[in-house]
Amino acid sequence: MPTGKVKWFDAEKGFGFLTSDDGQEVFLHSSALPAGVPSVKAGARMEYGIADGRRGKQALSVRLLEEAPSVARATRKPADEMAELVQDLVNVLDNSTGALRNGHYPQTAQSKKIAAMLRRVADEFDA
Incomplete structure (x- = not known):
């Protein structure tokens, strides 16, 4: 599974973007976040699946590996x-x-x- 970091995430809008370790941007919808995780901070490391969405790559089955430093x-x-x-x-x-x-x-x-x-x-x- 690919890994990357959260580039940005807007909890009010319910989406953001990940930057994969190889530099690709991947759309992240709040519905892909693990149960009980309503939002993520920029810099958090994640592991995820990828699917082709209407507008490009989209993250699926996201797993939080490491939270962003405070x-x-x-x-x-x-x-x-x-x-x-x-x-x-x-x-x-x-x-x-x-x-x-x-x-x-x-x-x-x-x-x-x-x-x-x-x-x-x-x-x-x-x-």
Whole structure:
């Protein structure tokens, strides 16, 4: 069976293209993806069968060999730096607990600081 990498795939449109190891472009429809795999990322390695479609080569019976490397995972902070960031977030949240228990949200500036820190931590954890 031929192998190749996903050139691009649009989950909303339900199709994309593979580039085979020998350089051919092959159409990839979402119906050819394995059960439970709704989408694939560019760079994912796949094994597939080929059929001649109306507009050229089309992938069939696709099998995911290797997922595309995560850009977020490759660029995220080292764990020891994240530990410090998470500890700072815990301290900020702990300081706002008293006001919340008394039925009041923190002041706007403090709320914005908390929200920004939560987003930053979430972005770092999202791989």
